[in-house]
Amino acid sequence: MNYPNQTLISLKNQIVNCILCDLSKNRINAVPGTGNIHDKIILVGEAPGKNEDERGVPFVGSAGKILDKALTESGLNREDVYITNIVKCRPPNNRVPTEVEIDICINAYLKNEIKLISPKIICIMGATALKSLLGLEHLNKHRGKVLQISSNKYFVTYHPAATIYNIKLKEVFFKDIQKLAQIVKEDTSTLKDYL
Numbered sequence: 001m002n003y004p005n006q007t008l009i010s011l012k013n014q015i016v017n018c019i020l021c022d023l024s025k026n027r028i029n030a031v032p033g034t035g036n037i038h039d040k041i042i043l044v045g046e047a048p049g050k051n052e053d054e055r056g057v058p059f060v061g062s063a064g065k066i067l068d069k070a071l072t073e074s075g076l077n078r079e080d081v082y083i084t085n086i087v088k089c090r091p092p093n094n095r096v097p098t099e100v101e102i103d104i105c106i107n108a109y110l111k112n113e114i115k116l117i118s119p120k121i122i123c124i125m126g127a128t129a130l131k132s133l134l135g136l137e138h139l140n141k142h143r144g145k146v147l148q149i150s151s152n153k154y155f156v157t158y159h160p161a162a163t164i165y166n167i168k169l170k171e172v173f174f175k176d177i178q179k180l181a182q183i184v185k186e187d188t189s190t191l192k193d194y195l
Protein backbone atom coordinates (compact mmCIF):
# COMPACT_ATOMS: atom_id res chain seq x y z
CA MET A 1 0.00 0.00 0.00
CA ASN A 2 1.69 3.29 0.96
CA TYR A 3 5.33 3.42 -0.04
CA PRO A 4 5.65 7.14 -0.69
CA ASN A 5 9.37 7.21 -0.47
CA GLN A 6 11.73 5.69 -2.92
CA THR A 7 13.85 3.99 -0.34
CA LEU A 8 10.94 2.08 1.15
CA ILE A 9 9.86 1.19 -2.37
CA SER A 10 13.25 -0.29 -3.08
CA LEU A 11 13.20 -2.14 0.24
CA LYS A 12 9.81 -3.60 -0.69
CA ASN A 13 11.20 -4.68 -4.07
CA GLN A 14 14.13 -6.37 -2.38
CA ILE A 15 11.77 -8.20 -0.01
CA VAL A 16 9.45 -9.52 -2.73
CA ASN A 17 12.45 -10.81 -4.68
CA CYS A 18 14.45 -11.98 -1.67
CA ILE A 19 16.34 -15.29 -1.80
CA LEU A 20 18.58 -14.69 1.21
CA CYS A 21 17.36 -17.77 3.08
CA ASP A 22 15.58 -21.07 2.46
CA LEU A 23 12.19 -19.67 3.46
CA SER A 24 12.11 -18.19 -0.04
CA LYS A 25 11.96 -21.70 -1.53
CA ASN A 26 8.53 -22.59 -0.21
CA ARG A 27 6.72 -19.30 -0.21
CA ILE A 28 3.98 -18.15 -2.57
CA ASN A 29 4.62 -14.49 -1.74
CA ALA A 30 7.09 -12.68 0.45
CA VAL A 31 5.19 -10.31 2.74
CA PRO A 32 6.66 -6.81 3.09
CA GLY A 33 5.45 -4.44 5.77
CA THR A 34 2.50 -2.29 4.85
CA GLY A 35 0.59 0.74 6.05
CA ASN A 36 1.06 4.30 7.10
CA ILE A 37 4.59 5.50 7.75
CA HIS A 38 3.59 9.07 8.69
CA ASP A 39 2.09 8.40 12.10
CA LYS A 40 5.28 6.58 13.04
CA ILE A 41 3.78 3.60 14.81
CA ILE A 42 5.23 0.23 13.84
CA LEU A 43 3.65 -3.07 14.90
CA VAL A 44 5.83 -6.15 14.59
CA GLY A 45 4.57 -9.73 14.50
CA GLU A 46 6.43 -12.98 13.98
CA ALA A 47 6.03 -14.35 10.46
CA PRO A 48 3.40 -14.58 7.72
CA GLY A 49 0.91 -17.45 7.93
CA LYS A 50 -1.03 -19.18 5.16
CA ASN A 51 -3.35 -16.27 4.31
CA GLU A 52 -0.52 -13.76 4.34
CA ASP A 53 1.61 -16.01 2.13
CA GLU A 54 -1.25 -16.28 -0.36
CA ARG A 55 -1.94 -12.55 -0.44
CA GLY A 56 1.47 -11.00 0.22
CA VAL A 57 -0.01 -8.79 2.96
CA PRO A 58 0.68 -9.06 6.72
CA PHE A 59 -2.01 -9.96 9.27
CA VAL A 60 -4.92 -10.72 6.95
CA GLY A 61 -5.93 -14.06 8.56
CA SER A 62 -7.54 -14.83 11.91
CA ALA A 63 -4.80 -13.11 13.95
CA GLY A 64 -5.17 -10.11 11.66
CA LYS A 65 -8.92 -9.91 12.35
CA ILE A 66 -8.21 -9.73 16.09
CA LEU A 67 -5.54 -7.11 15.53
CA ASP A 68 -7.85 -5.03 13.31
CA LYS A 69 -10.62 -5.18 15.92
CA ALA A 70 -8.26 -4.21 18.74
CA LEU A 71 -6.94 -1.29 16.68
CA THR A 72 -10.42 -0.10 15.74
CA GLU A 73 -11.69 -0.32 19.32
CA SER A 74 -8.70 1.68 20.50
CA GLY A 75 -9.45 4.49 18.07
CA LEU A 76 -6.46 3.60 15.97
CA ASN A 77 -7.00 1.96 12.61
CA ARG A 78 -4.96 -0.26 10.41
CA GLU A 79 -4.50 2.82 8.22
CA ASP A 80 -2.83 4.65 11.12
CA VAL A 81 -0.04 2.15 11.63
CA TYR A 82 2.69 0.31 9.77
CA ILE A 83 2.45 -3.46 10.23
CA THR A 84 5.35 -5.80 9.59
CA ASN A 85 6.94 -9.04 10.73
CA ILE A 86 10.27 -10.29 12.03
CA VAL A 87 10.59 -12.55 8.97
CA LYS A 88 8.91 -11.77 5.68
CA CYS A 89 8.27 -15.31 4.39
CA ARG A 90 6.04 -18.04 5.80
CA PRO A 91 7.96 -20.80 7.59
CA PRO A 92 6.81 -24.30 6.53
CA ASN A 93 3.82 -25.47 8.62
CA ASN A 94 3.95 -22.16 10.47
CA ARG A 95 6.92 -23.29 12.56
CA VAL A 96 8.83 -20.65 14.54
CA PRO A 97 11.53 -19.10 12.33
CA THR A 98 15.06 -20.24 13.11
CA GLU A 99 17.69 -17.96 14.62
CA VAL A 100 19.50 -17.88 11.27
CA GLU A 101 16.34 -16.92 9.35
CA ILE A 102 15.54 -14.26 11.93
CA ASP A 103 19.05 -12.86 11.88
CA ILE A 104 19.21 -12.62 8.10
CA CYS A 105 15.76 -11.06 7.76
CA ILE A 106 16.08 -8.53 10.59
CA ASN A 107 19.45 -7.33 9.34
CA ALA A 108 18.35 -7.11 5.73
CA TYR A 109 14.88 -5.64 6.24
CA LEU A 110 13.39 -4.88 9.65
CA LYS A 111 16.33 -2.77 10.79
CA ASN A 112 16.01 -0.75 7.59
CA GLU A 113 12.25 -0.36 7.94
CA ILE A 114 12.82 1.02 11.44
CA LYS A 115 15.60 3.31 10.26
CA LEU A 116 13.56 4.67 7.34
CA ILE A 117 10.35 5.20 9.30
CA SER A 118 12.04 6.47 12.45
CA PRO A 119 9.01 5.51 14.56
CA LYS A 120 7.80 7.14 17.75
CA ILE A 121 7.08 3.69 19.07
CA ILE A 122 7.46 0.07 18.01
CA CYS A 123 4.82 -2.35 19.30
CA ILE A 124 6.31 -5.80 19.72
CA MET A 125 3.67 -8.52 19.49
CA GLY A 126 4.63 -11.83 21.00
CA ALA A 127 7.58 -13.67 22.48
CA THR A 128 9.36 -14.40 19.20
CA ALA A 129 9.37 -10.72 18.21
CA LEU A 130 10.51 -9.73 21.71
CA LYS A 131 13.39 -12.20 21.72
CA SER A 132 14.37 -11.47 18.12
CA LEU A 133 14.33 -7.69 18.36
CA LEU A 134 15.48 -7.06 21.91
CA GLY A 135 16.98 -10.35 23.03
CA LEU A 136 14.49 -10.44 25.92
CA GLU A 137 12.68 -13.50 27.30
CA HIS A 138 9.70 -13.54 29.66
CA LEU A 139 7.08 -11.66 27.71
CA ASN A 140 4.85 -11.34 30.78
CA LYS A 141 7.53 -9.40 32.61
CA HIS A 142 7.64 -6.75 29.88
CA ARG A 143 4.06 -6.85 28.60
CA GLY A 144 2.13 -3.58 28.83
CA LYS A 145 5.31 -1.57 29.35
CA VAL A 146 7.26 0.94 27.30
CA LEU A 147 10.95 0.11 27.03
CA GLN A 148 13.45 2.74 25.97
CA ILE A 149 16.37 1.01 24.29
CA SER A 150 19.01 3.17 22.65
CA SER A 151 17.11 5.62 20.46
CA ASN A 152 13.91 3.55 20.13
CA LYS A 153 10.82 3.14 22.28
CA TYR A 154 9.11 -0.23 22.35
CA PHE A 155 5.75 -1.31 23.69
CA VAL A 156 5.32 -5.01 24.39
CA THR A 157 2.15 -7.08 24.12
CA TYR A 158 0.90 -10.55 23.26
CA HIS A 159 0.81 -11.87 19.74
CA PRO A 160 -2.85 -11.61 18.63
CA ALA A 161 -2.85 -15.31 17.63
CA ALA A 162 -2.09 -16.21 21.26
CA THR A 163 -5.43 -14.67 22.22
CA ILE A 164 -7.63 -16.63 19.80
CA TYR A 165 -8.64 -19.33 22.27
CA ASN A 166 -7.97 -17.45 25.48
CA ILE A 167 -10.52 -14.82 26.39
CA LYS A 168 -8.41 -13.51 29.29
CA LEU A 169 -5.39 -12.90 27.06
CA LYS A 170 -7.68 -11.30 24.50
CA GLU A 171 -8.98 -8.82 27.07
CA VAL A 172 -5.43 -7.95 28.10
CA PHE A 173 -4.35 -7.63 24.46
CA PHE A 174 -7.24 -5.25 23.70
CA LYS A 175 -6.36 -3.17 26.78
CA ASP A 176 -2.71 -3.10 25.73
CA ILE A 177 -3.61 -1.79 22.28
CA GLN A 178 -5.77 0.85 23.95
CA LYS A 179 -2.81 1.81 26.07
CA LEU A 180 -0.63 1.97 22.98
CA ALA A 181 -3.18 4.27 21.32
CA GLN A 182 -3.27 6.44 24.43
CA ILE A 183 0.51 6.67 24.50
CA VAL A 184 0.78 7.72 20.87
CA LYS A 185 -2.06 10.22 21.19
CA GLU A 186 -0.23 12.06 23.92
CA ASP A 187 2.75 14.21 23.29
CA THR A 188 5.78 11.93 23.06
CA SER A 189 7.39 14.03 25.75
CA THR A 190 5.01 12.39 28.24
CA LEU A 191 6.14 8.94 27.20
CA LYS A 192 8.56 8.97 30.10
CA ASP A 193 5.55 8.61 32.42
CA TYR A 194 5.12 5.09 31.11
CA LEU A 195 8.73 4.04 31.41
Ligand code: URA
Pocket residue numbers: 045046047048049052057058059060061063064085161
Ligand atom coordinates in the same frame (compact mmCIF):
# COMPACT_ATOMS: atom_id res chain seq x y z
N1 URA B 1 1.09 -13.86 12.40
C1 URA B 1 2.14 -13.04 12.29
O1 URA B 1 3.01 -13.00 13.15
N2 URA B 1 2.22 -12.27 11.22
C2 URA B 1 1.31 -12.26 10.26
O2 URA B 1 1.46 -11.50 9.31
C3 URA B 1 0.20 -13.12 10.40
C4 URA B 1 0.11 -13.92 11.47
